[in-house]
Amino acid sequence: MTIQGIVFLVLFLAVLAVFGLIVRLLYRILRAAKPENRFDRWGDRIKAVLVYVCAQARVLAKPAGLGHFVIFWGFIFITIGTLDHMLGQVIPGFGLERIVGRRLGSAFILLQDVFGILVIGALAVAAVRRFVQKPERLKIDDPAAPRQAALILALIFVLILFMYGLKGTEILEGSARLTKTNAPVSFSVAEMMRGWHMNVPLANDVFSWGHNLVIFFFLLFIPFSKHIHILGAIPNVFFRNLGRPGSLSHMNFEDESAEKFGVSELGDFTWKQTMDLCACTECGRCQVACPAHATQKPLSPFRVIHRLRAQLMRDKGGLLAKGSDVLKPAPLIPETVSEDEIWACTTCGACMQECPTFIEHVQKIVDLRRFLVLTESRFPAEIQPVFKNMEVNYNPWAIGYSSRADWAAGLGVPLASEKRSFDVLFWVGCSGSFDQRAQKVSRSVVRLMQMAGIDFAILGTEEMCCGETARRMGNEYLAQTQIQANIETLKKYKFNRIVTACPHGLNTFLVEYPQFGLSVPVVHHSEFLLGLLSKDALKARRIETLRGAYHDSCYLGRYNGVIREPRALLSRAARHVAEFGRRGRSSFCCGAGGGRMWMEETLGSRINEDRARELLGLGVDHVFTACPFCLTMFEDALKTLGREDVHALDIAEVLLEACSQ
Amino acid sequence: MKILALLKRVPDTEAKILINQEGTGIKDEGIKYVINTYDEYAVEEGLRLKEKTGGTSTVTVVCAGPEEATELIRTALAMGADDAVHVCDKALERPDPFVIAAVLAKAIKAEGFDIIFCGKQAIDDDMGQIQSILAEMLDIPQVNVATAFELAADAKRATVRRRVEGGDEKVETSLPVIVSCEKGLNDPRYASLPGIMKAKKKEIRKKTLADLGFAQAPGDARSTILRWLPPQKSSGCTMVKAEETRDAVKELVRLLREEAKVV
Known part of the structure; x- marks a missing residue:
């Protein structure tokens, strides 16, 4: 081994040791953290890595992601080349092609050579985006963040220059493995350097060491920058949440001596x-x-x-x-x-x-x-009455629980306590029971079920808030009290499925009640009513004058993938259904989720008005919703914006109209 | 400092109140019971005073009411009260304020105290008498409808702001004293979960009338409720219902002309 080789080996081992210590520390941090089971479904996890790491599926969902794709794969090819080069410094005569064969080694060299240029292109685009365009999404309030980004971009650039320099000098020294066909870029670099009349062996050493030092620096710097994601992202994709995304973790309250709940550090x-x-x-x-x-x-x-x-x-x-x-x-x-x-x-x-x-x-x-x-017990003051109302009257509004079924008066809606056994349990929810606007939706659903001859019932005053809101407001104790009480009630009756017009109830029954031992088929009214249409149990005549846009509720579309059904239903009931720019899984919240429905929106502008302005830009006179919160938020926003000529309707209301004419 | 907070179990303000057939009280079905709102201010003020005075200060909840009041007492304990006395006796069904005050006075005397907080009235029967009768029976000053309370540095006097017609009155009182609490005095806290957990283990001393030394009925009732009557239905307003505003207006005009005969 040459002296250079020995120096390199010592430095390399030292850097590797420090890097190892850093990785070990990160591992210890994870080991010290609270447990969580993510060790199931290995096949799906490997698939996730293939799709979202190797193919970069989510990265590529935005155009700028192409740059990352190039840098990611460039980095991998170049790193393999780097290892090849580094080992070559330590083990005389070492070469990748000796292991993988001449042809594969040559292909590899070509990939490195081409990706080097591509990466430089991607770096240029990244630099323009970050320092010239400065799009909203890269804005961060930490001044160190863009400096770090600049440093990383510059280092990758320098690394690639050194790589070409290294290969160029290797060609000048008469390399056997680098040819015009497998290293065209490096050959051009070599041609260029030939004209500089430099000391080729010395230049080769300089490029080699420059390359080494940049890599060493990288290894030591990465864990302390956002580039820690090089270490964290792949396992994070592997251990991703494979279940429905809308569930929150279950808290155990059995330890009565516990002094702390939730996360404070x-x-x-x-x-x-x-x-x-x-x-x-x-x-x-x-x-x-x-x-x-x-x-x-x-x-x-x-x-x-x-x-x-x-x-x-x-x-x-x-x-x-x-x-x-x-x-x-x-x-x-x-x-x-x-x-x-x-x-x-x-x-x-x-x-x-x-x-x-x-x-x-x-x-x-x-x-x-x-x-x-x-x-x-620290939260915005307006939440306290909400919690109290939920505790005392099982709904977030200050309305007596005994009037929960008042909306159904005179409609001939059977109670579960009378029927005991039935096909469909209509889960009305707090909004559908108490909010005057949403009550109309409940009545529409009931009318449609009656038209279709469905054997259904409601729980009436036995129904309690489903717990979704309390849970998302952080009041897990109250939520669990409600969930457990509801499960006790539901267990008393025999039915085949729950139908609800509220996506929040839908989500909580789908993903959260199973945590408490109740798994029951539950569908959103859009799915259920579409089924009735398909079976001809309901006959709709399209309302030719009705033009509107459908707004995807977060808990329906994004969290539970019910995107097609409401649209299919609407296409049979209304003439023209327009689309928001932000729709489906990328829909924009109405502003009411997570308990925000019951909180003042004092900071910034109002979310529902942002969404309503988007609606007004579509030039339709209706917005169709499938969630009582969205309905309220749209109506409020349209009122505030002085656009009471535009109306919000639930899909059930539209369908009832279409089935009644 | 020994702080007492009186607590009454009352129907929730949102409950639909119906009078029972005999007219002797209200129907119990469909009614949720809560801590009397003004008593919540009393418990909260007690807790704040305890936090301020620290050391050996304690808050004891005192309640005369049915067995079911226990869960509400637990709520007060979850808020942070240390223990409770619960006078629970069949003989106390639908008593008048004098009887309740006599019972509370016994329980309070046995307990000992430096200061008593209570609500200015219960939101069910709105009598608002307990604090005054109690003050008389315990022979201590009373300050009613308090909107601010401040203990003097020597802990022997207190300054209380009370709401009076058209303004506020500042009163200085010696201790021991009974202070009845008005809305605005404080914002009662929401019990934390550790508070709820701890409350399960706190002591509630159950007392019957016999335990308190009453041989028979605790004093004479000064009033008897003969019959409860629902409020007379006012003629009220008629909602004009119609699909179209135009039809509604037509109907309104007809009603004004033919029924009310005003136009």
């Missing part, structure tokens, strides 16, 4: 939640999709993740102390995450839908809410 997160922090690429797609951010509220999902990771990097020190296996206990609220941020979230899940590395933001926000509500 980093050590309270599970290992997967902690891994999330290391997976953020700061692409900012969540920020652009976030309704709170779009309406100038302090919340931006990726800024929260960014600050949490910064604190993780600061507080990891606690783990290094002798005998310590926990993170330094430091509060997250209010410095790292403010209460305004925590309460601004509508839990709409747009951030999670957008995230290329499957970070789960909503659970974290709710965990912080859980701490504030359960442990500290």
Whole structure:
């Protein structure tokens, strides 16, 4: 081995050792975190890595993602080339082609050679985006973040220059493995360098060492920048939530001596939640999709993740102390995450839908809410009467529970307690029972069921709030009380499925009641009514004068994938259904989710008005909704905007009209 | 400092109240019971005073009411009260304020106290007498309809702001004292979960009338409710219902002309 080789080996091992220590520390951080089971369905997990890491499916969902795709694969090919080169410095005569064969080795060289140029192109685009265009989604309130990004872009650029330099000098020295066909770019570089009349062996050494040093720096710098995602993203995709995204974790209240509930410091997160922090690429797609951010509220999902990771990097020190296996206990609220941020979230899940590395933001926000509500009893003042109303009258409004079924008076709606056994349980929900506007929707659903001759019943005053709102407001204790009481009631009756006109109830029955031991088929009224139409149990005549746009509810479309059904139903009832730009899984929240329905919206502009303006831009005179919250939010916004000529209708109301003419 | 907070179980303000057939009370079905709103202010003020004075201060909830009041007492304990006395006796069904005050006075004397907070009235029968009768029986000053309370540094006097017609009155009182609480005095807290967990283990001392030393009925009732009557249905307003506004207006004009004969 040459002296250079020895120096390289010593440095390489040293850097590798430090890097190993850093990785070990990260591993210890995860080990110290709370447990969470993500070790099931290995096949699906491997598939997720193939689709979302190798094929970069979510990254490519936005045009700028192509740049990442190129850099990602370029990085992989170049890294293999780098290893080849590094090992060649230590083991004389080592070469990739000796292992994989001449032909494959040659193909590899070609890939490196071509990707080098492509990466430079992608870097140029990235630099223009970041420093010239400055799109909204890359905006972050940490001034160090763009500097880091610039440094990384510059380093990758330099790395590739060194790579070409290295290969160019190798060609000048008369390389056997590099040819015009497998290294065209390097050949051009060599031609260019030939004219410089330089000391070729020396230049080769300089490029080799430059290359080495950049790689060394990378290894040591990566864990302390957003490029930690190189380490975190792949396992994060592997351990992604494979279930429905709309479920929140179940809290166990059996330990009556517990003094703390929810998350107040980093050590309270599970290992997967902690891994999330290391997976953020700061692409900012969540920020652009976030309704709170779009309406100038302090919340931006990726800024929260960014600050949490910064604190993780600061507080990891606690783990290094002798005998310590926990993170330094430091509060997250209010410095790292403010209460305004925590309460601004509508839990709409747009951030999670957008995230290329499957970070789960909503659970974290709710965990912080859980701490504030359960442990500290600290929350915006207007929430307290909501909790109290839910406790006393089982609905968020201050209306006596005994009037829960008043909306159905005179409609001949049977009660479950009278029928005991029936086909469909119509879960009316709090809005459908108490909100005057939503009551009309409940009546429409009932009329349609009666037209179709469905054997159904409602729980009447036995029905309680489903618990969805309390859960998302962080009041898990109240939510569980409601859920358990409802399950007891539901168990008394025999029925085949639940039909509900509320996506929040739908979601909670689908993904949350099973956590408490009740799994019952539940469908949204759009699915159910479409089924009745398909079976000719209902006959609709299209209303030729009705023109409107369909608004996807977050908990229906994004969380539960019911996107086609409401549209199919509407196409048979209305003449013209327009589409929002933001629709389907990328729909924009009405502003009412996550308990925001019952909170003042004092910060920034109003989410429902943002959405209503988008509607007005479509030039239709109706918006069709499939969620009582969306219905209320649209009506309020249209009133505030002085556009009472535009009306909000639930799909059931439209269908009833179409079936009645 | 020993702080007492009186608590009454009352029907929820949103409950639909129906009078029973005999006219002796209200129908129980469909009614949810809650802590009397003004008593919540009393519990909260007690807790705040405890937090301010610290040390050995305690808050004891005192309640005279049926067995079912226990869960509401637990709510007050979850808010942070230390323990409770619950006078629960069949003989106390539908008593008049004098009887309740006599019972509470016994229980309170046995308990000992420096200050008593209670609601200015219960939101069910709206009598608002307990605090005054109690003050008389315990021979202590009373300050009613308090909107602010401040204990003096020597803990022997207190300044209370009370709402009077057209303004506020500032009263200085010696301790012990009974203070009845008005809306605005504070914002009662929402019990935290650790609070709820702890409340399950806190002591509620159940007392019968015999335990309190009553040989028979605790004093004479000064009033007897003969019969409860529903409020007379006012002629009220008639909602004019029609699909189209035009038809509704037509109907309104007809009603004004033919029924009310005003136009």
